[in-house]
Amino acid sequence: MSITHDELLLELKKLIDEKRVTRNKTILEHHSQDESHHTPVLPEVVVFPESTEEVSAILQFANSYRIPVVPFGVGSSLEGHAIPIKGGISIDFQLMNKVLEVRPEDFLVRVQPGLTRTELNQALKKYGLFFPVDPGADATIGGMSSTNASGTTSVRYGIMRNQVRDLEVVLADGNVIHTGGLSAKSSSGYHLTSLFVGSEGTLGVFTEITLKVYGIPEMIVAGRATFLSVKDAVNGAVSLLSAGISIARVELVDEESIEQVNKHSETDYPIRPTLFLEFHGNEQGVKQDIGFTKELLDANSCEELIFETDSLKRSKLWEARHNLAYAFIHGFPDKKMMITDVCLPVSKLSEAIVYSRKVIDESGLYGSALGHVGDGNFHTNLMYDKNDPEEVEKANNVNRKIVEYALERGGTCTGEHGIGLGKIKYLKKEHADTIPLMQMIKNQFDPNNILNPGKVLPES
Amino acid sequence: MSITHDELLLELKKLIDEKRVTRNKTILEHHSQDESHHTPVLPEVVVFPESTEEVSAILQFANSYRIPVVPFGVGSSLEGHAIPIKGGISIDFQLMNKVLEVRPEDFLVRVQPGLTRTELNQALKKYGLFFPVDPGADATIGGMSSTNASGTTSVRYGIMRNQVRDLEVVLADGNVIHTGGLSAKSSSGYHLTSLFVGSEGTLGVFTEITLKVYGIPEMIVAGRATFLSVKDAVNGAVSLLSAGISIARVELVDEESIEQVNKHSETDYPIRPTLFLEFHGNEQGVKQDIGFTKELLDANSCEELIFETDSLKRSKLWEARHNLAYAFIHGFPDKKMMITDVCLPVSKLSEAIVYSRKVIDESGLYGSALGHVGDGNFHTNLMYDKNDPEEVEKANNVNRKIVEYALERGGTCTGEHGIGLGKIKYLKKEHADTIPLMQMIKNQFDPNNILNPGKVLPES
Known part of the structure; x- marks a missing residue:
C-alpha cells in the first residue's frame, strides 16, 4: 500500500462525514476480532457508511490504492470472517440497519445489511410475518447472507441461500449491481445471487438484501424429549424425518450442554441427551403430528416427552438453546x-x-x-x-x-x-477439484484482491 | 473448424463405439430442433455416450478442435436450448439414463442425466418416495437441471436449484468435477452447484446428478375450482397463499385452455377460468386446509369447488393439465x-x-x-x-x-x-448490470466457446 495511515484517514474523510471515519483504539480493537478462536488483527481504520453511494465511493478508493476492505456486522462470526488479517478498512454496517420495504402480499422484505435478524422479526410481527433463519446468535442479515447461515429452523424453511431473492452488491471497483429480482423464481441467466450468498465478502459487498419471509403459523408447539443415549436421541430425530413429520425444529442437546444450559439459564432440565422440538402448522395437522411423534419417540426409547404450547415457556426453551455458546464461554x-x-x-x-x-x-x-x-x-x-x-x-x-x-x-x-x-x-480436501474454478471467479471479480483477502480460498 | 465431416466422424469413432456415432439424416433432423418455435439447425454428428469417461473424451477432443457441443435430452426445451445453431456435435444422453443409487434414509437419489422425471418417479415409488419437480413435459433430469426447471409443485417443494445437491460436470477441457456433496446444506466455498444449475449447457456438461427426494405424503387431495373471471381465480389463489394454506399445487387454466383440454383429454370440465389445486400432508392437516380453502374461495366468487380424493380421477386431472401444450399443438x-x-x-x-x-x-x-x-x-x-x-x-x-x-x-x-x-x-434488459460478470465466468470456464455456443449470453 502506497499510502500512510494519515493519508488514508484524510482520503476517507473526503468521501464520508469525518465523524464516521475513525482510528480510535477501542473501536479498532472491537473490529479486530469476532466470536471465533482466531487471533485478532487490527484494521487500519474503521468506517461507518450510511448509504450504498458511500460504500461504492469507499470501494472505488480502496481498489485504486489496493487497500483491503472487510465488511463487519456484529462480529458474531465463528470462523474469523470479520478479522482484517491484512489490515486495511473495516466497513461497519451498523448505521445501515433499516427495513427499507415490506411487501406482505408478496412475502418479501428489503433490508439493509446491518439489520439483525431479531430487529427484522420485530418489524415483521405486525404483518403476521416472520423470518425463520435462526443461527442462534443475533447476527446481521448481511453477515448471515455472506456466510450462507442457517440454524434451528432450516430443516423446515431452508438456509439463507433459499431466502435471498435479490442482492444489491458493490463490486470491487465500486460498481453497483442487482443480482436478482422480486419474483419467486427465475431461469434468467447464471444465478449470481447464489454465488454471492456464502462468498464471505470476497466477491463483493452487500448493501441491500431482499428476502423471502413467511406467515406466522396458526399453531406452534415446542417440546423436549429426553433419551438415555445420544444415539437414541438422534435415531429418534431421524425416525420423525423418515415418517414424513413436517417438523420445524429438531435440535440435539447432549448431557454436557444441558448442564451448561441449566447453569446459565436457570432451568432444571434433566441431565440427559435431549431433543428440543418444534411443530408449525394448522391446528389439526400439528395435533396429528404430535400424536405420531409420541408413538415414534416411544419406539426409540424416549424417557420423557414434554410439550410447551405456552409461548413464554416456548421462548424460554429456545432462549436456553440460543444461549448455549455463551453458557460455555461464561462457564x-x-x-x-x-x-x-x-x-x-x-x-x-x-x-x-x-x-x-x-x-x-x-x-x-x-x-x-x-x-x-x-x-x-x-x-x-x-x-x-x-x-x-x-x-x-x-x-x-x-x-x-x-x-x-x-x-x-x-x-x-x-x-x-x-x-x-x-x-x-x-x-482444499473437500473441493480440491473445484477450487481452480472458484479461484478463476475470485480473480475476475476482484483482480486486485482487496475484498476480504485471505478468506475462503487458499493463497497461491 | 479445421476438420472435415469425414475426419470428425473418424475421430469420434476412435473415442466411442462406432455404432454410437452417426450422421444418419433422420437422427440429425431429430437433433436439429426441440419443442420450441425456433428454427431447426442440423448438427454435424450425433453421439450417444454411455459413460462419464466417454463424455470427457468427446469434450477433450471437441475443445482441441474448437467444435461446438450441445447436450440433448428428449428435446422438450421451449427456448431452443438443444438446437445446435453453430453445428458441431449433439450429445444425446438417452443411453445414460440409469438410477445409480437410492438412499432412502437420506432422501437422496443419484441419477444419470438422460433419465426422465417419470422414470425417476417409477423407480422411487417402491421406497415410498417421489421427486416433485414437474414442468409438464416428461423432460430428462439433465435437461431440467440445465434450465433450472420448475412447475406445478414448486409453490410447495421449490425449483430444480433447490433439489440438486451435487453435480458431476465435465468441463470444456474434459476435466471431471463434483460441485457439491451429500449433506443437506453446506457453506463450503462458492456454491458452484447453483451456478451450473440453469447454465443451459454453456458452462459444462452434466453426467451425474444427486437430487433431494421426498416422502409420498400421507394424504393427497386434488380439486377444481371455477370462477367467473381470471381475476377472481387469481385472487382466490393469492388468498390461499396469504392465509398460509400450505398448498402443493395451484394452477390457473383459463377458458381457452379448458376448451382445448376438453377436446384433447375428453373431459367435460366447465368452460370457466379454473384453478387446479392439490393438497399434501397428514390427514387432519389436509382436511383443515380443505375446509379453510372452501371458505376463502367462496369469498372470492368461486362458482364451484370439486375435490378428487380418488387417485385415478386425480391423475386424470393432472394428465389433462400436462397435456395442455400438446392439446394446442394438435388443435x-x-x-x-x-x-x-x-x-x-x-x-x-x-x-x-x-x-x-x-x-x-x-x-x-x-x-x-x-x-x-x-x-x-x-x-x-x-x-x-x-x-x-x-x-x-x-x-x-x-x-x-x-x-x-x-x-x-x-x-x-x-x-x-x-x-x-x-x-x-x-x-439484456433484465440483467444489463450483471451480464459482464456472467460473461467473465463463461469466458473463464469455456475459453474456446465450444459449450452450447450462442445460448444464454449475447454474442459480442
Missing part, C-alpha cells in the same frame, strides 16, 4: 472455545456424533455435542487454553478428526459457519 | 406455438394476466393464459402461422409486451423455461 472463563461444524447425510449422523464424543474424551478436553440434527449438521464446543500449545493442538486435532470423518462419508467441513480463516485447509 | 395443426414465461411478484399477477389477455386480443392471434400462480409464474400459448411474417411479428410483439410488463414490476423474463435463444434480448 469456562479461562478457556477459549473452538466450535466444529460438520454436516453429513442423516444416515451417518448418529455414528458421527458417537465418534466425536469418543475423540473428545480421548483428547482430555472438555467438550459437548449439539446440533441441527434434522439437517445432519452438528457442532462440538471444545474448551481449551489458548496459551497452552498442547491444548491448542488437541482442539485442532479433534476438529480435524471430525471433519475427516464427515468428508469420508460425503459430508461437508462446514454446514453453516463458513470457511473464513479456519476451514481453508479443509476446503 | 391447431397449421400453426406454430410460442409460449411466454414471465414470473412476477404475486401481488402483480392478476393484473398481468388481465393485461396479457388484452394484448393477445388486440393482436388478433388465438392464445390462452395458464400458469403456476402460486409462484407468480404464468404462460400464454400463442398460435401463429410461421410462414406469415405478419403473424410472426404479432406473436413476437405479444411476447415482448408481456415481458416488458413483468420487468417493469420487478419480475423476470423467464420463470422456468430458460434463456436459450429466444430470451437473450430480454436478459
